[in-house]
Amino acid sequence: MSFLLTLVALIVALGVTWRYLGSYMASVFEGRVHFLHRIERPIYRLLATSPEQEQTWKRYASALIIFSAVSLLFTYTILRLQGSLPLNPQHFGSVGSALSFNTSASYVTNTNWQNYGGETTMSYFSQMGALTVQQFVTPAVGIAVAIVVVRGFSRRNSQTVGNFWVDITRCLLYILLPAAFLFGIIFVAQGAVQTLAGTVSFHDALNNVTQTMARGPIAFMEAIKQLGTNGGGFNNANSATTLENPTGLTNFLSIYLLLAIPVALTYTFGKMVGSIRHGVALLSVMALLFGVWVGFTSFAEHQNNPAVAAAGIHSTVGNTEGKEVRFGDTSSALFAVASTSTSTGSADASYDSFTPLGGLGLLTGMMIGEVSPGGTGSGLYTLLIYAILAVFIGGLMIGRTPEYLGKKIQAREVKLAGLGALVMPITVLIVTALAVSLAAGRAGPLNAGPHGFSEILYGLTSQGNNNGSAFAGLTGNTPFYNIIGAIDMLLGRFAIMIPVLALGGALAEKNVVPESLGTFRTDNGMFVGLTIGVNLIIGGLTFFPAISLGPIVEQLSHARFF
């Protein structure tokens, strides 16, 4: 019952956000929001650019790639120099080169895969100056790419798609910064930690126990970690720790925050292209997929853990292994689905200890390309890729050149969309095959049997989708996994962004053809169904063999333990 109320509260909160944040974001990117112009204008001056200087998609893409490369260099350098930098009360040494490379690739791609335990590896300087920074920057970059595609539909006969520097600056100042700061305060009020004072020790005279607790600037990192669908927490155990996620309320707010922007961007899309109905159609795709995944996974987690049941303990409160008491089974499952259906990857429970079908729900949420609702920006542009493929297939069925929002979808657009849809599955399957073929890869898993394979598959799927959640039994801090994971993450981000930007550029160049009676409708239930079908068929066909060797075999091996 309380889980149903949680869902209702989430739907209401997201509905309001969809309408108002969506329309606000359209205003931001159309340059109608100015309340921080005292910071915004000087930034443009320092960058020697201005909103009037528009870029072609190629210049936009090269600015994005070079900026990301420089961000990677900054992050890597800070981690390597950590031992000599200030704000390091626990006196951590510098981070090794392979781990620094993996971590910087991870944060620059919005993945936040963590091959380290935060509170035992990273100084405050690194957490703030290297990692939190990227948690602001990368969602801004992702949203900017989505906005380029939106402009592809809203502009006519245009050579330019916007200005990269202006788009990310506006997104950072007017969307991410105010919201993150506000929610940071709420997290602290609820009990999340925010201090620069280092560790604290205390003695319990009742129990004769002495403890030491690692602290840090956690709460405000937490806010942007969720809002930007980043997922990289201050602590090793992420949102499962009370220091990051102290109460049922912060858990709910985390779920809300990580869904807010991806959901609201469909309204932004509808508003900017002049048809809210088209935004609603995309929102329906996201909501239907998300609803099915939540139902499936929470049901699975409400079942007994097979190993615990075999030890003679039968549960009415679901699978409790790896879960926190204050959240419970279904709320943890809701958090997990929200986290893996966006590109967040934060965790308020151990996903490795989910039931086989619960783990399957999380794994497949990523495998369908993270479109329900997907990451900040990346969710919208990935879904638009599938929408274009759906329109193309619909066009083939009725024998007409397909159109979407009046733009003709021709060979070039379909090729770019196809490329965007296939990069992720190809990358993930190849690196997974590589990992299971090599001894260095097979040394990774903690668990034996099919679950060991699931750990490898999950880790590389998560990195290829820039998710960052893990079946955390996998030992990732080895040269092999650090490097293959970094490649996986970089391809999963930029090898999709570039065709998507090209798609935006190609669409912006086109004129709009007037709608006729024969036009395939792209704002009704038929189109929603077709898009979901295309998405599930691509994800299902490419990954079914792999998941049948992992979670499905595990589910079917009754009474066997590994």
Add this chain to the structure above:
Amino acid sequence: MLVHLRRSFVMALICMVLFGFVYAFAGTGVAQLLFRAQANGSVGDNGSLLIGQNWSSPKWFHGRPDDAGPYAANPAKGVVGGDNPLMANGVKGSSGATNLGPRSATLLANTKQLVAYWHKMGVNPTPDLVTTSGSGYDPDISPQDALVQIPMVAKATGIAPDRLRALVARESHGPEFGFLGSSFINVLQLNEALAALR
């Protein structure tokens, strides 16, 4: 290209200052001003409400078996006895779960050990009491987890079970706003109240 490179360096620096340091420092300032106790880790006389302790004596209500101690859940991972819940993951100071899979033979063996431990203490354990948490230092148990421990605590302390049941009811928190999350009891608060009862 060169202009992009220059802008990239400038922008990366601006972002580091503004969204790394100014953001975190301003946040710390506001947090320390408005919510000092929470921001510093909710530390009281006997420890922090945020992290579980190892209550090994039957005179106290026990938390979940995250920490090592007499019922080490996971000796295979090199967790040694002791009372530091921050060693739950075998790494000093690090949070983390066991990450054992649902069909793990190790998880089965660990759970059997924990069930045997609780039976020895005269307790018929609930699922929370034989499984480890996601953080490795869950400070809470559910009201049901506390109720099943009453025979153990009553026997060791001589306090009447009825009074303990009233204590558990008093210390129970419902889900936030009645529906967010689950009911819970903070074990440290429960045991502090128990100490006051003696």
